[in-house]
Amino acid sequence: MIDKKVDRLEQDYYDCETIIKEYSKSFYYAFSQLPRHDANAVYAIYAFCRKADDSVDKADNIQEKKVQLRKLEKEVSAFLDGIPQDTPMWRALDDVKQRYKINADMLKVQLEGQRMDVDFKQPADIEELIEYCKYVAGSVGCLLLPILSDNIDNQRYIEAEKLGVAMQITNILRDVGEDCSNLNRIYLPVSLMKDSKYTKQDLEQGIINEAFINVWETLAETAENLYDDFVEELKYYKVEARLPLLISLNVYKELLNEVRNHQYDCFSKKHAVTKARKLYLKKVSKKYIQQHFKG
Structure with a gap:
């Protein structure tokens, strides 16, 4: 029997890989040399950082930047509380959190950096x-x-x-x-x-x-x-x-x-x-x- 959950997770990581391939060819060139499970984890982290950066840089005005950043902050808080959003990036990150001893509070630190760009x-x-x-x-x-x-x-x-x-x-x-x-x-x-x-x-x-x-x-x-x-x-x-x-x-x-x-x-x-x-x-x-x- 095909494990649909594993199948979906593989697709989630593929989606994250697609993001790093498009936006950071240098990082992808280097970290695609890793064993697949470690590379996937790097791709998921990068996908979050890309989302955080875009929430500020691609918004049309200051107000929209703040709205997008607050939305992402709520998603991070839910993730840290063990309730990740049902999206490819968050499902992949949840798997990363379970497999590695990452300091997930660093996601908040990343967002604080984005807030510095807003203000x-x-x-x-x-x-x-x-x-x-x-x-x-x-x-x-x-x-x-x-x-x-x-x-x-x-x-x-x-x-x-x-x-x-x-x-x-x-x-x-x-x-x-x-x-x-x-x-x-x-x-x-x-x-x-x-x-x-x-x-x-x-x-x-x-x-x-x-x-x-x-x-x-x-x-x-x-x-x-x-x-x-x-x-x-x-x-x-x-x-x-x-x-x-x-x-x-x-x-x-x-x-x-x-x-x-x-x-x-x-x-x-x-x-x-x-x-x-x-x-x-x-x-x-x-x-x-x-x-x-x-x-």
Whole structure:
């Protein structure tokens, strides 16, 4: 007899996989290397994060953003109370919660980060930017930790959060122009722009000069240092998760080089790592794992 419940769950995970394939080719390229059950769990987490992000970014106005966010907050509360919505994403997440020791409260942290975007205020300094990144992306690292690692303690959560911060800073640096023109958000810290003498008007006009490059590279260096530090964390992750994690890290890090290679044009071009480059980074990552984790 065919188990219809299992059949439906497989379809639920497939729906989540479809979302990550469409919206994050870099993440999908890396985490599709995981064993199927772990990959499915990552897809479900990503589907939630995508839904949270869209609830704010795709709404037409502030009021609609708040309405959508409150709706999602109610769904999260019901999920935490053991009453998930009867939809593919929530059914998949409920299965993830049963199979892994995820800290589901991080879903609330993620939504708090989205609330910061609704009531947006340009970060005053790098520390404030990092704090924002902890909410919207550090929370993702913390959600994924129990899926990818059997070493779960406070320090591992701190380090997983840092990787999320690095990736969010990378997203911000890639999307500077789009965030400013389409969302009316400037994530570049006020103090950093002031110190470099790069103005809001410069940003709105898409001016790429020495001042802009200085601001951009200061943040890029922050992200790159976090990436480099995280490589040491790989030893705490499952054997089968090390390569996908390193691929993900290296592909995201490469996004920064893509921007550099195109003369820092974050205004007229959407940067992405090519398939050929991803394949190269996969080989480099695999060689590193083989050399540093023998046996």
